Amino acid sequence: MIIKDDIKNLLDELIKVKAVFAPKKDAEDTVLFGKLASGAEWYGDSLLTHTTAKDKVYLQSETFFKIKKDKNGVFLEDPAEPAETVIFGCRPCDARGFDIIGKLFNWSGFVDEYYTKRIQKTTIITISCEKPESTCFCTSFLNGSPVNSTGSDLLLTPLKEGSCLAEAITAKGEAIITGYSRYFKEAGAAEEKAKIEFKTEAEKKITKKLDLPGIKQKLDTSFDSSYWDTAHLPCVKCGACTFVCPTCYCFDITEKAFDNINSERVRSWDTCMSELFTRMAGGVNPRIDTKKRFRQRFMHKFNYHVDNFKEELCTGCGRCIKACPVSIDIRSVIENV
Amino acid sequence: MAENIYKPHLAKVVEIKAETGDIKSYKFELQDPEVRKTFTWKAGQFLILDIFGIGETIFTFANPQTRSEFVECTIRKVGRVTEAIHELEIGATVGLRGPYGNWFPFDKWQGKNLLYIAGGVGLAALRSSIEFALDTFKDFKKKTILYGARSPLDICYKDRFSDWEKVPDTEIILTADKGADGWKHKVGFVPAVLKEVHPSPADSVAIICGPPIMIKFVLKELLDLGFTPEQIVTTLEMRMKCGLGKCGRCNVKHLYICKDGPVFTYSQLKDLPDEY
Amino acid sequence: MDKELQDLIKKLLTEKKVDYAIGYEKAYDEFSTRPAFVTSAEDTARLIFNKYCINNLGLYLTKLKKNKIALVCKGCDIPTVRELVKEKQFSRENVIVIGAACDGVLDKRTGKQPEKCLNCGVKQPKGADFTVGTAKDSTTARNFNDVAEFEKKSSKEKMQFWDRQFEKCIRCYACRNVCPVCYCPDCFAQRSMPEYLNKNVDAEENKMFHMIRMQHVFGRCTDCKACDTACPVNIPLTLLTKKLAKDAKELFNYESGADMDARPPLSTYDEDDPESGIM
Numbered sequence A: 001m002i003i004k005d006d007i008k009n010l011l012d013e014l015i016k017v018k019a020v021f022a023p024k025k026d027a028e029d030t031v032l033f034g035k036l037a038s039g040a041e042w043y044g045d046s047l048l049t050h051t052t053a054k055d056k057v058y059l060q061s062e063t064f065f066k067i068k069k070d071k072n073g074v075f076l077e078d079p080a081e082p083a084e085t086v087i088f089g090c091r092p093c094d095a096r097g098f099d100i101i102g103k104l105f106n107w108s109g110f111v112d113e114y115y116t117k118r119i120q121k122t123t124i125i126t127i128s129c130e131k132p133e134s135t136c137f138c139t140s141f142l143n144g145s146p147v148n149s150t151g152s153d154l155l156l157t158p159l160k161e162g163s164c165l166a167e168a169i170t171a172k173g174e175a176i177i178t179g180y181s182r183y184f185k186e187a188g189a190a191e192e193k194a195k196i197e198f199k200t201e202a203e204k205k206i207t208k209k210l211d212l213p214g215i216k217q218k219l220d221t222s223f224d225s226s227y228w229d230t231a232h233l234p235c236v237k238c239g240a241c242t243f244v245c246p247t248c249y250c251f252d253i254t255e256k257a258f259d260n261i262n263s264e265r266v267r268s269w270d271t272c273m274s275e276l277f278t279r280m281a282g283g284v285n286p287r288i289d290t291k292k293r294f295r296q297r298f299m300h301k302f303n304y305h306v307d308n309f310k311e312e313l314c315t316g317c318g319r320c321i322k323a324c325p326v327s328i329d330i331r332s333v334i335e336n337v
Numbered sequence B: 001m002a003e004n005i006y007k008p009h010l011a012k013v014v015e016i017k018a019e020t021g022d023i024k025s026y027k028f029e030l031q032d033p034e035v036r037k038t039f040t041w042k043a044g045q046f047l048i049l050d051i052f053g054i055g056e057t058i059f060t061f062a063n064p065q066t067r068s069e070f071v072e073c074t075i076r077k078v079g080r081v082t083e084a085i086h087e088l089e090i091g092a093t094v095g096l097r098g099p100y101g102n103w104f105p106f107d108k109w110q111g112k113n114l115l116y117i118a119g120g121v122g123l124a125a126l127r128s129s130i131e132f133a134l135d136t137f138k139d140f141k142k143k144t145i146l147y148g149a150r151s152p153l154d155i156c157y158k159d160r161f162s163d164w165e166k167v168p169d170t171e172i173i174l175t176a177d178k179g180a181d182g183w184k185h186k187v188g189f190v191p192a193v194l195k196e197v198h199p200s201p202a203d204s205v206a207i208i209c210g211p212p213i214m215i216k217f218v219l220k221e222l223l224d225l226g227f228t229p230e231q232i233v234t235t236l237e238m239r240m241k242c243g244l245g246k247c248g249r250c251n252v253k254h255l256y257i258c259k260d261g262p263v264f265t266y267s268q269l270k271d272l273p274d275e276y
Numbered sequence C: 001m002d003k004e005l006q007d008l009i010k011k012l013l014t015e016k017k018v019d020y021a022i023g024y025e026k027a028y029d030e031f032s033t034r035p036a037f038v039t040s041a042e043d044t045a046r047l048i049f050n051k052y053c054i055n056n057l058g059l060y061l062t063k064l065k066k067n068k069i070a071l072v073c074k075g076c077d078i079p080t081v082r083e084l085v086k087e088k089q090f091s092r093e094n095v096i097v098i099g100a101a102c103d104g105v106l107d108k109r110t111g112k113q114p115e116k117c118l119n120c121g122v123k124q125p126k127g128a129d130f131t132v133g134t135a136k137d138s139t140t141a142r143n144f145n146d147v148a149e150f151e152k153k154s155s156k157e158k159m160q161f162w163d164r165q166f167e168k169c170i171r172c173y174a175c176r177n178v179c180p181v182c183y184c185p186d187c188f189a190q191r192s193m194p195e196y197l198n199k200n201v202d203a204e205e206n207k208m209f210h211m212i213r214m215q216h217v218f219g220r221c222t223d224c225k226a227c228d229t230a231c232p233v234n235i236p237l238t239l240l241t242k243k244l245a246k247d248a249k250e251l252f253n254y255e256s257g258a259d260m261d262a263r264p265p266l267s268t269y270d271e272d273d274p275e276s277g278i279m
Helices: A004-017 A092-105 A113-120 A171-179 A189-205 A210-222 A227-232 A290-309 A319-323 A330-335 B033-038 B080-085 B122-135 B159-167 B191-199 B211-227 C002-014 C042-046 C057-062 C078-086 C146-150 C155-168 C174-178 C204-216 C226-230 C237-252
Strands: A019-025 A030-033 A060-072 A073-077 A084-092 A122-126 A154-157 A163-168 A251-257 A262-270 B009-020 B023-030 B044-051 B054-061 B073-074 B093-100 B111-121 B143-149 B170-176 B204-209 B232-235 B263-265 C019-025 C033-038 C069-073 C095-100 C130-132
Touching: A004 A084, A019 C033, A084 A163, A084 B009, A092 A113, A092 A122, A092 A290, A154 A171, A154 A189, A154 A290, A154 B204, A163 A171, A171 B009, A189 B159, A210 A290, A210 A330, A227 A290, A227 B054, A227 B204, A290 A330, A319 A330, B009 C237, B023 B033, B023 B093, B054 B122, B054 C130, B073 B080, B073 C146, B111 B191, B111 C155, B122 B159, B122 B204, B143 B191, B159 B170, B170 B191, B191 B211, B191 C226, B204 B211, B204 C002, B204 C057, B211 B232, C002 C019, C002 C042, C002 C069, C002 C095, C002 C130, C019 C042, C019 C057, C057 C078, C069 C078, C078 C095, C146 C237, C155 C204, C174 C226, C204 C237
Parallel strands: A019 A084, A084 A122, A122 A154, B111 B143, B111 B204, B143 B170, B204 B232, C019 C069, C069 C095, C095 C130
Antiparallel strands: A019 A030, A060 A073, A060 A262, A154 A163, A251 A262, B009 B023, B009 B093, B023 B073, B044 B054, B044 B093, B232 B263, C019 C033
């Protein structure tokens, strides 16, 4: 158990040894995951940040290696080792996102060492949600819940009287409790009970539940349905939804050339909504039609990924609904197929 | 520490040969002798070629594992990276990573007739498979190569045909959409010539590669001739980036071309949507 | 007002005057709306108009070029239609502009009115083919005081401000995709031969993207605020678009979308054009 006021002190101590990222308020009322300079900068009152903490582990632009090309030949230089990081104050939906992406980066016999190294050095401290936003739907997923612990190292559940129940899910979480034990007190049966009450209350507040297995079955047979001809019309194919999603992982590998000698191989996030996503050299593009790209996104998340991994590529955080410039709701799109 | 899956091996360009107007064939030699010993592939797989300072692209191995002194690729100039490749000189250093993807299942085809149908630069994708079959010709029965291009000038690998025909029980049928002076072979589209040749489906496998429109009509012809979907094999192409099943762009439904392909049988493909 | 709007569109659809009617419908909660594409008279029941109708529907003219469209426009969206017609992206006979009287919209992110609504002279739409509802124009006129304030800052301060903002940018291109005048099928940001913008996402590249995009829309941007409201990380693009509008007015006496006959400043040439805008 930890008292809410002590959290800021805990953060201050962590900042001294690691890079700490937590929701921070920006000038324009934007709450983003920023690097904390002190515990006081943590903005704990927001439910959901505008963007996810995904880019602290799966960097938006990651340098694979540096290339030097001169008359002696070509030399490849590995990047620096990642630093110890703490992600504080994300929500169970964000943490579960890391779990889903992690599975992908270890898939098909190839292990992505950039992601793996970073996640090994990252401690994720999640805070359970007391109430949902109108766009939340995490309970539609198997084990999805505002109090879910998948992907987290330490889970803090706010209880009454300004304290939180701290549960260590992994060894890294244990290390936080034992390493900073002066902030943590033993919790007893009363606190356990309070957490169960919290869980039931919070889950009840999410009224919208999707029938995901049923939706998958519908999607299996609806590739050629005329539904997509009208559903895609409002979409402007910008990709905002993919960039704020905790589970979207598609990337591109490009070269950043400084001059004729030095360049860097960079991996950056890419979006299936972009026309360039499937454009081959010479201009042939199987998804040049905007309807096909729109369909691809929903099919991938709720159908194809389920075929390959037995889980949806979504955690129900609802950020895509909020970020969409035309307010497209992922829930209505897949329900109305 | 595990090997970094995105880091290429370094290789030098040792030979460049112009095939047709915008197509050149390259031979690369891996620089690290340890890697040269262990780097191996099977016909049908692909590699990612890395032009430092410009970027990466995907090519199939043009030569089979039975002729693997160098790594060979046949490259057509269509975009930014291939343009840079066409400007490489002998001795230039490039990066190579691979092999990726699945391969032609020759072990399933022992003792069968192999019918190769290729169009245009599609022959480059099948060359590794053809040469493997010819090198191990005792394992197979009749080998037929039906190859067509837009015009006689677009015929690829012309100087290899005489070597190929020397292998026992091998026949090459050439055709061009439009003839020209001095063209001694057939004139007509590949599907039409296929109909004329009328191969029997008994104990045969048909391997196709070419422009999508050719594949569509050839498929129809083969099915009409009595080939079952299991007997028809093709190699697909989509835009690929990582080659390892991680970047998410080369999928056709839940299958990733880089991981579950590029070699597919028609029975796998016929239930898939018409996305490609 | 909703019923009047629905009836009007029902009439246009049944008389086959249009293929699509584009209006607004309720989105995921009572504070949001989304564009609705209606093709049949029975479907008009979902069309609404309220203070959350912030999207500029003129954008869809560039996506449905060959169809006849009935477009629900707020007073501030009509200049977009004029501008697109002027640039020959859409023919005037193919669009029926339905002006919707608006008392100001609310930005779903902040719950407040964007600054353009406080000094709006077209709350009662002008130049529409049909008008639905009535509203009173603001008494104060539009001014560029906030831009003038910002211009007073030193170069260093301005640079710092924008560097910080563009650090947040995630290059989602939402601003470009919702912009009605960003309709280039081969955007400079996506070209690889030659490569103008590297795909690496960092403050420098982001800054280049925004600066070049603003240059490309100068004199064509109607300051509709679509880019500003679309940004998922709340970059204040409104400061940039307003600056473009101010420069167009002061340097070339041009207001985008106001007049069907005026030629856009970057497509005409006059010997005594001021050069301060370019150098």
